[in-house]
Amino acid sequence: MTMRFGVIGTGAIGREHIKRISNKLAGGKIVAVTDVNQASAEDTLETFGLDATVYPDDKTLLADPTVDAVLVTSWGPAHEASVLAAIEAKKYVFVEKPLATTAEGCMRIVEAEIKHGKRLVQVGFMRRYDSGYVQLKEAIENKFIGEPLMIRAAHRNPEVGENYTTDMAIHDTLIHEIDVLHWLVNDDYKTVQVTYPKKSKHAHENLKDPQIVTLETEGGIVMSAEINVNCKYGYDIQCEVIGEEGVVSLPEFQSISFRKNAMFGTNVLMDWKDRFIDAYDKELQDFMDSIKLTGEPNGPTSWDGYIAAVTADAAIKAQNSGEKEQISLKEKPAFYNKQTEAVNA
Numbered sequence: 001m002t003m004r005f006g007v008i009g010t011g012a013i014g015r016e017h018i019k020r021i022s023n024k025l026a027g028g029k030i031v032a033v034t035d036v037n038q039a040s041a042e043d044t045l046e047t048f049g050l051d052a053t054v055y056p057d058d059k060t061l062l063a064d065p066t067v068d069a070v071l072v073t074s075w076g077p078a079h080e081a082s083v084l085a086a087i088e089a090k091k092y093v094f095v096e097k098p099l100a101t102t103a104e105g106c107m108r109i110v111e112a113e114i115k116h117g118k119r120l121v122q123v124g125f126m127r128r129y130d131s132g133y134v135q136l137k138e139a140i141e142n143k144f145i146g147e148p149l150m151i152r153a154a155h156r157n158p159e160v161g162e163n164y165t166t167d168m169a170i171h172d173t174l175i176h177e178i179d180v181l182h183w184l185v186n187d188d189y190k191t192v193q194v195t196y197p198k199k200s201k202h203a204h205e206n207l208k209d210p211q212i213v214t215l216e217t218e219g220g221i222v223m224s225a226e227i228n229v230n231c232k233y234g235y236d237i238q239c240e241v242i243g244e245e246g247v248v249s250l251p252e253f254q255s256i257s258f259r260k261n262a263m264f265g266t267n268v269l270m271d272w273k274d275r276f277i278d279a280y281d282k283e284l285q286d287f288m289d290s291i292k293l294t295g296e297p298n299g300p301t302s303w304d305g306y307i308a309a310v311t312a313d314a315a316i317k318a319q320n321s322g323e324k325e326q327i328s329l330k331e332k333p334a335f336y337n338k339q340t341e342a343v344n345a
C-alpha cells in the first residue's frame with residue numbers, strides 16, 4: 001500500500017525529501033503540501049510534477065483524510081505545534097531535527113504519543129542510518145577496540161550566513177553529534193563544557209567560531225566535538241573512537257582520487273545535502289517500511305528528540321557559564337523501552 005504524505009514546509013530539506021519520495025524511494029507519494037510561504041508550496045507542484053493539494057496551513061492539511069503521514073520540514077520553532085497536531089489527528093510524523101526547540105516542548109510530544117498508545121513519530125537524526133556510523137557502532141559492540149574511552153569528533157561547514165548565531169552551533173549543528181555519539185557507545189551524557197579557541201577571521205562579528213564541546217558520559221567516556229562552521233575548505237564530518245585495544249574512525253566520503261598538475265588528491269564535499277544522501281534515503285525508506293510492517297516507525301524516537309534537547313540546553317548554558325554543566329534527564333518511560341526491545345528482538 002502506498003503511504004500518502006503531506007509536507008509541512010517546502011524549503012531546502014522539504015524539497016530534498018519530496019524529490020526522494022517522488023523519484024527514488026519505494027512506496028510513498030506526496031499528496032499534499034503547505035508552507036507559510038504559499039508561493040513556495042505551489043511551486044513544488046510544477047518543480048516536482050506533483051499531483052498534490054496545496055493547503056493554507058498544517059491544520060487544514062492534517063484534516064485531509066487522504067494524508068496518511070506528514071513530513072514536518074518547517075523551521076525548528078514551528079515543529080512542536082505541527083507534531084502535536086499530527087498526533088491529535090492520528091497521523092504518522094517524520095519530523096526534521098529539532099523535535100521541538102525546548103525540552104518541555106519535546107516532553108509534551110512524548111506525553112501525547114504515550115497517550116495515543118503507539119509510536120507515531122520518527123525524528124530525522126539520519127546519521128544513525130549512515131553506513132560509516134553503523135560500522136563504527138558494530139565495531140564498538142563487537143569489542144573490536146575493547147572498551148571505548150574517548151571520542152574525537154569534528155563538524156565543519158564551509159561557511160554560514162550572518163543570521164547564524166553562537167547558540168545555533170549547539171541546537172542546529174552539534175545536535176547531530178549529540179544524538180549520534182551517545183547512540184554509538186550506548187551510554188548517557190552526564191556533563192558538558194564549552195571552550196572557545198582563537199576566533200576565526202571568517203566568523204562574523206557576533207559569532208564565536210570555532211567552539212570545542214566536551215561531553216562526559218555516565219560511564220566516564222570523554223567526547224570532544226569541534227564545531228567549526230567557517231572552515232572554508234568543505235563540509236567535513238569526522239569521528240574517531242579511541243578504545244582500550246585500538247582506534248576506529250568514520251570512513252571518508254568516497255570520491256575519486258586524482259593526479260594532476262603535480263598534485264595527488266581527492267575531492268571534499270561542500271554541501272551537507274550530499275554527505276548523508278544515502279542516510280536520508282534509508283531513514284525515510286525505513287520509516288515507510290517499518291510502519292507498513294509493524295504499524296509503527298522504527299527510527300529515532302520522540303524520547304531521542306527529548307535527550308537531544310536536554311543536552312543542547314545544558315550545552316548552551318555551558319557556552320555562557322564556561323563551567324562544566326550537568327545534564328539531567330527524566331527517567332525514560334517504559335513505553336520507549338518496550339519499543340527498543342521490540343526493535344532489537
Ligand SMILES: NC(=O)C1=CN([C@@H]2O[C@H](COP(=O)(O)OP(=O)(O)OC[C@H]3O[C@@H](n4cnc5c(N)ncnc54)[C@H](O)[C@@H]3O)[C@@H](O)[C@H]2O)C=CC1
Nearest residue numbers: 009010011012013035036037073074075076078096097098
Ligand atoms: N537532517 C539534516 O541534516 C538537516 C535538517 N534540517 C532541519 O530541517 C528544518 C528545515 O530546514 P531548511 O529546509 O534548511 O530550512 P528552510 O528555511 O530552507 O525551509 C523552511 C521552510 O519552512 C517554512 N515554514 C516556516 N514555518 C512554517 C509553518 N509554521 N508552517 C509551514 N511552513 C513553515 C518556511 O517558509 C520555509 O519554506 C530545520 O528544522 C532544520 O534544522 C535542515 C538541513 C539539514
Ligand SMILES: O=C1[C@@H](O)[C@H](O)[C@@H](O)[C@H](O)[C@H]1O
Nearest residue numbers: 155157172173174176229272
Ligand atoms: O542539519 C544541518 C543544518 O541545519 C546545519 O546548519 C548544518 O550545520 C548541519 O551540518 C546540517 O546537517
